[in-house]
Amino acid sequence: MPLQIIRNDITKLTCDAIVNAANPSLLGGGGVDGAIHKAAGKGLLRECRKLGGCKTGQAKLTGGHDLPCKYVIHTVGPKWRGGQNGEREQLQSCYRASLRLALEHECQSVAFPLISSGVYGYPKEQALKVAVDCITEFLIEHDMLVYLVVFDKSSFQISEKLFADIAAFIDDKYVDTHFLFRRTQQDGRGESTFVGATEILPPQESERAARSAEPFREDAAPSDLHKLPPVAAKTTAAPMQTMEFSLADALRREDESFSQALLRKIDEKGMTDSACYKKANVDRKLFSKIRSDVHYHPSKQTAIAFAIALELSLDETKDLLLKAGFALSHSSKFDIIIEYFITRGNYNVFEINEALFAFDQALLGV
Secondary structure (H helix, E strand, C coil), X not given: CCEEEEECCHHHCCEEEEEEEECCCCCCCCHHHHHHHHHHCHHHHHHHHCCCCCCECCEEEEECCCCCEEEEEEEECCCCCCXXXXXXXXXXXXXXXXXXXXXXXXXXXEEECCCCCCCCCCCHHHHHHHHHHHHXXXXXXXXXXXXXXXXXXXXXXXXXXXXXXXXXXXXXXXHHHHEEEECCEECCCCCEECCEEEECCCHHHHHHHHHHCCCCCCCCCHHHHHHCCCCCXXXXXXXXXXXXXXXXXXXXXXXXXHHHHHHHHHHHHCCCHHHXXXXXCCCHHHHHHHHHCCCCCCCHHHHHHHHHHCCCCHHHHXXXXXXXXXXXXXXXXXXXXXXXXXXXXCCCHHHHHHHHHHXXXXXXXX
């Protein structure tokens, strides 16, 4: 099952277990720890008193009491002391120990806060990377729905350079698509003044235009031929039989559904089904539906997630999306961010989701 980054109050999540970023006494404190103890009621405190505390990097489990979850997993994160005192290893141990406990108690879903990123001072960007790396490492081997819960935007932070690069990329693509700038206009005295900008297409019309774009047809009118890209001449003619098979194959692919195209791509890449849906951050049950239903219609986020898992080029991604009835458009910030990562060869779905979350966009996968 996938990793989901969500903005919510962890004490209100309905799942099998939530993780408490506790202090060593396990008797409550500030931040997430205090909020969990308050929401769980005095029964949690009474149970915690019997546990004898918890060391940094370790985890212990209690019942959920008044919380809408079955268990609370208490883990003690490291205090930041400059990064040269084993903080990263201790933080990794928090996630791994918590996930082991969740697995031992047959949890199907577990929610984490960003451990140590509050009063313990662990830099948020580094804390996020440790969390995502440890959780995704676990999900490669195990099926579990894992939430990374962010209470507010200030507690979530990707690198400033990445944010700035993506913001600049969005600005270049988004503005160029939306506006035709008419910077100067001659008045009656021959002087130039700035007029403004005219929006070319609203998002829905731009999306519709992208969807309606069709490849060149054999029956194209002569007047349209100048629009065609140049085609390199072949030095040798292919045997007639090969050409016939190629045409038949092309026609079959033209009629492919999204499901058929996806399964073909998985085979062509030499991937297993499980490797593909896990890399796409997609639930196994959803993938089974896609495999068994040739006419399954995925969401745009799911379709793109599979394109990322298959490491398709931008043109290949567009082709796969068309099978599901979607297109990429520069009128959508979500689409532009996807283009940013694909054109840079970064196919890490979790890093892409971090960026999408930072820009308040929908996440990939399920």
